[in-house]
Amino acid sequence: MLVSARVRHAEPVMGTVVSFDVPAAARADGSLEAAVRWLHWVDEVFSPYRADSDVSRLADGSVAVADCAPEVAEVIAACAAAAERSGGYFTDSPGGRFNPSGYVKGWAVERAAALVSRAGSASHLVNGGGDVQCVGGRPRSGSAGPAEPWRVGVADPLRPGGLALVVAVADGAVATSGVAERGAHIVNPHTGQPAAGLASITVAGPSLALADAYATAAFAMGPRLARDWAGSLDGYAAYAIEPDGQTWHTPAFARYIAAD
């Protein structure tokens, strides 16, 4: 029995590329297009680089939260929860100016995946600039058996182009923060200095919005704090690579490491 047809789509949006692996039905039923439209809408509302976005106008003080799209209040509340959960290492105001981008990308990609689910897809994957939401496992090729996990390679921050490990996840999210992405761009909010001490940290768990926020917070913490903190997270697991190539992971991450 043949596996049903798949569609790959790569959409440049939010300063990155969001890539979809969806059933062909998601193109036919319009849900892929709806998910892409959603991402562009998020960019319009949340981009700190657009002077007329809600986020920019809120940061400028020219509008109140009540004047913004309702999703802005939702994101602010979620950022506050992540900040509290991380002892302030996650912040929606890096450098002192309101900019929730550290939450928005993962949140937007997770919701894009949910839009495709809602239309009926039981098996798809959305990757926003390296932050991945997996749904339902990937259809098994060549047979009608149960889906197998999606295999998500984790980029090796010390060997550009190489993979550090492969994560197997059927339903769930994988987010990585590190210097390999765009250079040292995560700041420790408590010191104002670029975060140091980890080459990258990958967080896996049910929600990409949270996995992304937790990865950012853990990276900002540095290795010593991050290890204990990540180990305390309910439902989320972490795998870290240090600058000398040493790695560690929280006990809960073991089940995500692909055997082969």
Add this chain to the structure above:
Amino acid sequence: MRRAVLAIVVSVAGLVILLSFRTHSSVPAARIQAAAKVPPLLAGEHALFGSVVDTVYGPVRVQVVLRSATIVGVNILLRPEETGMDVQIGQYAFPKLIGETLAAQSARIDTVSGATYTSGGYIRSLQSALDTRS
């Protein structure tokens, strides 16, 4: 099989920092034609063409050569070639990207976490070529 091929697109992303893209007007057709000198296909091979992608150094377009489902080559149809930096990219970055693309096929993965594709004329053109497969 297809997922391994597609995953290559993201696994080489770490190498393309040099090629951060910007959006500007489209490329004159004459330049595309002038650059499109590539080796002929051998028997059993077929080619996929990527979109023209603008980078800060100029437009990039790639062609992927496959033998059944395996990438056997990537040709750069269009490359930046007007400044010293462009020459450096052509002599250093592209060969490395192509090497990584071919090497990454063994990874058997669906996608990659932690590699941004913010900046890849090569990546985007390669992705668009692979996306033309049905």
